[in-house]
Structures are given as C-alpha cells and as structure tokens.
Amino acid sequence: GDSVTQTEGPVTVSESESLIINCTYSATSIAYPNLFWYVRYPGEGLQLLLKVITAGQKGSSRGFEATYNKETTSFHLQKASVQESDSAVYYCALGDPLTGGYKVVFGSGTRLLVSP
Amino acid sequence: EAAVTQSPRNKVTVTGGNVTLSCRQTNSHNYMYWYRQDTGHGLRLIHYSYGAGNLQIGDVPDGYKATRTTQEDFFLLLELASPSQTSLYFCASSGSPGQPSQNTLYFGAGTRLSVL
Numbered sequence A: 001g002d003s004v005t006q007t008e009g010p011v012t013v014s015e016s017e018s019l020i021i022n023c024t025y026s027a028t029s030i031a032y033p034n035l036f037w038y039v040r041y042p043g044e045g046l047q048l049l050l051k052v053i054t055a056g057q058k059g060s061s062r063g064f065e066a067t068y069n070k071e072t073t074s075f076h077l078q079k080a081s082v083q084e085s086d087s088a089v090y091y092c093a094l095g096d097p098l099t100g101g102y103k104v105v106f107g108s109g110t111r112l113l114v115s116p
Numbered sequence B: 001e002a003a004v005t006q007s008p009r010n011k012v013t014v015t016g017g018n019v020t021l022s023c024r025q026t027n028s029h030n031y032m033y034w035y036r037q038d039t040g041h042g043l044r045l046i047h048y049s050y051g052a053g054n055l056q057i058g059d060v061p062d063g064y065k066a067t068r069t070t071q072e073d074f075f076l077l078l079e080l081a082s083p084s085q086t087s088l089y090f091c092a093s094s095g096s097p098g099q100p101s102q103n104t105l106y107f108g109a110g111t112r113l114s115v116l
Helices: none
Strands: A003-006 A011-014 A019-021 A023-026 A034-040 A047-052 A058-061 A064-067 A077-079 A088-095 A110-115 B004-007 B010-013 B019-025 B031-037 B044-049 B065-068 B073-078 B087-094 B111-115
Touching: A003 A088, A011 A019, A019 A110, A023 A088, A034 A064, A047 A058, A047 A064, B004 B087, B010 B019, B019 B031, B019 B087, B019 B111, B031 B073, B044 B065, B044 B073, B073 B087
Parallel strands: A011 A110, B010 B111
Antiparallel strands: A003 A023, A019 A077, A034 A047, A034 A088, A058 A064, A064 A077, A088 A110, B004 B019, B019 B073, B031 B044, B031 B087, B065 B073, B087 B111
8 A cells, every 4th residue: 555654753853953754655556646745733733735746846834844865755844944943743644646635654753852 | 614523522431432523614515534543553544434424444344334424524433432542632624635635634623432
C-alpha cells in the first residue's frame, strides 16, 4: 500500500539554525501523487503548509521549502533559519489527484522544538 | 471566515460509556472526515462522508459509528467506549473530486478523548 515515512521526533533546534525534516514516500496505487506538508501548532488543528503536485517542482511557504523528487521518492522539508514560533508538529502526506481527501496518507508527524 | 469547528475540545468518559463528538464546517465542502491521531501513527481515517445521509468506512472503523445530518454537520459516535479509543480526534473537510484542491484537507482543532 501507500505509505509515508518521516523523521522521528522530537527534533530540537536552536533559533536561527537551519532545519531539515526528512520525508520519503511509497505510492504503489497512485501514479502521480500530490505531496503535502501540514503543520499543527499547539492547541490548533492541522493546516496546510505547502503542496506540490508536479515532480521536480518546489513548494515554499513561511520560509519553508520542499522539493518533489520522484527519483528518490522524497519530499524533505527545509528552512534556513528557524524561529521559536516554528515549534509545532509537521506532517508529510501524499494524496491522489484523481480522488478526494479519503486517499490522503499521512506520516506519523515530527515534533519540532525550537529553543531561544 | 470558513472553518471547521469541533466540540467538545476535551472529553473524559469511562469504559462502556457513550460519547458523541461533533463537527461543523462552513467551507461549503461536500466531503467530511473523522481521523484519530496516536503517538507513532499518522492520522488514521475512521469514517468519511460525501454528503448528508452518506457514510463511508475508513481504515480503522471498528468501534465507531458516524452520521452526517447536513452538509455542515458530521458526528462520531462511540457507543461502548474502550480504553483503546483514548486518542486525539480530528475532523476535516475537503472539496469533491474534480474541484480545485480536492485532496487538500481543512481541519478542526481536535478533540482529546480519554476513556478510563
């Protein structure tokens, strides 16, 4: 089946340092998956951080970037300089562009702690 | 502002108890979902619906019922709660297949349920 594997947390980073959260996927039933990063801040629901629908393309939002790499089946999340407000849980996910959200598969989430 | 609202935010019940979790969305979406989130697991789909009166079984439906009374309202029912159902529950909505962002999910803030 389809699956997503991401960095096991918690990940602790000092403010202004760089960040990478790894995400690899397996899409056996989806020919051209869409890839997502969602973020969950304390006390809130998940919200879309970025989405990329085409292999080779890069998505960016709030200083975060991720590139859809079909060769390595990866979609790593990076940020050059984190802030304390980035402390949250980050979820990598894949979805089928031909169906609804019921085929979205989530990774287990990576808790990021940014220390001042 | 369009949103997904869950209630209650926290719930404690005893084994064998009856629990109803509520979700209302004002996104005008046809699709609504119930997920559970447990440590070490990604979000797992319990049930979903593509319209009032419709119910579809997700990946982990055992022990749960659901009902979609209107386009806006989706309820999750635990009729004989067990400790294994202690979890963080999220409701979400999305557009329909063929619509823009059909597989982008919009989440509520979650309900933390403890079954003692």
